[in-house]
Amino acid sequence: MALIVQKYGGSSLESADRIKRVAERIVATKKAGNEVVVVCSAMGDTTDELLDLAEQVNPVPPEREMDMLLTAGERISNALVAMAISAQGAEAWSFTGSQAGVVTTSVHGNARIIDVTPGRVTEALDQGYIALVAGFQGVAQDTKDITTLGRGGSDTTAVALAAALEADACEIYSDVDGVYTSDPRIVPDARRLDTVPYEEMLELAASGSKILHLRSVEYARRYGVPIRVRSSYSDKPGTTVAGSIEEIPVEQALITGVAHDRSEAKITVTGVPDHAGAAGSIFRAVADAEIDIDMVLQNVSNTQGRTDVTFTLSKANGPSAVSELEALKEQIGFSAVLYDDHVGKVSLVGAGMRSHPGVTATFCEALANAGVNIEIINTSEIRISVLIRDEQVDDAVRAIHEAFELGGDDEAVVYAGSGR
């Protein structure tokens, strides 16, 4: 008898009808002889509707109350799924994150899981019940306030539960049937991957892939939880995310996939005096505003002893980063702050590049042949990323996918709402 954790996202739960279909799958899994724990996100549009109501009563709602409000969404969906399960001949109990023992930091809106003590979940399983656990939420260890976990929080809840319960499998269901070599909407011959090691999945998630969220993959890797990415619309086996690149024999290491990201913008601070501390002041100012930066490029200084400092960041943070820097113009003595939000990032990921010289060369040649200009390049042991013009992202993705022969013969199966 295996213990299986399943997670269903909002689009899989967007109506009473979808809820009943999900319940059928859960009951089938139970009847096959397994213990089943299910994590549900809020139904389809619920979170957006709640955010809208909040904004109507307060344009800048207090974070503690936002967490109290949004967590109602998961409460509703998990209770409804439990009811649907009951109508289909099995028994189920739903629990909030707090009741399920998900203990977190007290950072509202972006709490991290500190510990999971799922006593009531285990008790439910022992009594033959299916346990539903509200995703995306927990209780703060110090204040005992309810918290939400930030982006991908329901995936993280599922993986954390799987780790704490020593589950045999953690299945993440959405409307895509696995992790692909690239986005099938851009690359028609993108191929579904059977397996992806943790480190590669981390790089793909950090590079724009929306299939799994970074934090949940980090958690899975730390606790050794294998994740299966599957579609709630079919019985296909999906993709398994597990194992380390260290376990792959050198000769089998591959190039795995191409990710893209249109969510970043580029800031260039021009005419920065080339003395120790100038660049540091720029990065410190941005960091103090709690803004994360991604790619960095600093040119060699010109004959006047000045240089340009360029970096990328999330578009959402663009305007505030610009104003933070503008305020320091006199103090640091640079010429101007330029903002460019027509950039895109394209990344190639694969353990194989560690042992195959020439990958970088092939990568750059493919882009050059496609007429794509590289503005910034940034690499890790298993990833090459470039910043390019956003209107060239699709061409770049296809060119790289082709150059590394990642395509398959089968037409990629794309479901409605594919991508998450």
Add this chain to the structure above:
Amino acid sequence: MALIVQKYGGSSLESADRIKRVAERIVATKKAGNEVVVVCSAMGDTTDELLDLAEQVNPVPPEREMDMLLTAGERISNALVAMAISAQGAEAWSFTGSQAGVVTTSVHGNARIIDVTPGRVTEALDQGYIALVAGFQGVAQDTKDITTLGRGGSDTTAVALAAALEADACEIYSDVDGVYTSDPRIVPDARRLDTVPYEEMLELAASGSKILHLRSVEYARRYGVPIRVRSSYSDKPGTTVAGSIEEIPVEQALITGVAHDRSEAKITVTGVPDHAGAAGSIFRAVADAEIDIDMVLQNVSNTQGRTDVTFTLSKANGPSAVSELEALKEQIGFSAVLYDDHVGKVSLVGAGMRSHPGVTATFCEALANAGVNIEIINTSEIRISVLIRDEQVDDAVRAIHEAFELGGDDEAVVYAGSGR
């Protein structure tokens, strides 16, 4: 500095706009120098929408999950009111019933409050915050499951909190501006009452008045909490429910009001053998089905040694009571079970009838003059109730209200959705 508990019902919270108006009143109460605790029901249609969703996935939803589902409604409204308060310059924290220390029995859908330990509420008040507490819910003492409190649960939450916090006032807000001598929609010259003692309010609530729920008035009486019934649409002082009829000097005791109730049906079991145990079996069968009965009438047996047994019950329980009894026809040996759901109950309430002979006579004469036939009559020390044809209820109410000169000169002010 006073500690005031305020409760707002669903219709007072039915939109973002109404929520902002309610927040204004709460902030004004705080700025006047008071400590403020607020209990909110779910927004207008939320509970019905959730019930509808539940029914779509399971026609007979498990009670534990129904409580998990419905309590999301109060979570949403209280968080939104807290946000609205914050936008208006005060600070507020919202709490679930469980977080606020509302401990209950484990009867899902109809739990009773066992204890209230509002530590986190007191802590919030001490720090200068307004505390919002979700009404209608608590946590079961033994199972630690979330429970809902049944009809009028939010009123009960407010009264229970007021008792536990030793509040100076408990204000119940709805869209009516007080307790009236009768329903203003039936009796245009119905008068708002300044004060109503607990026992009379209990009788009014039990006799069909929907202003306050029976359980909340019982709780208020037990703990000596004065309740003020006010409108969230005006600043009128409303009606105070407090004190005992024992405190009223005999000469001041009055006839207070006329209530009516259309929610009951009548069952007559005909040709019941007139021996000990027959009637008992009938009532036992109904009781075993967990059905409450109200008025009872048993005729004197006729020459064949048979009698009719008549009682009233909630219409909702009618069909199941009938089938329970039909099943016993042979065993008990009665002739038939007759079901009549065109009945109505009209009640006169007032401490004054204890010391004023002739009240019953005046009551019956008024009905006779109005052409209303009495089918069953039932009295307590301070109440006379009659069962009549439902189409005669309005006439009966007006006739009795007139006969006891309960009307006032001012036109009763009726707001949209008046009655609850």
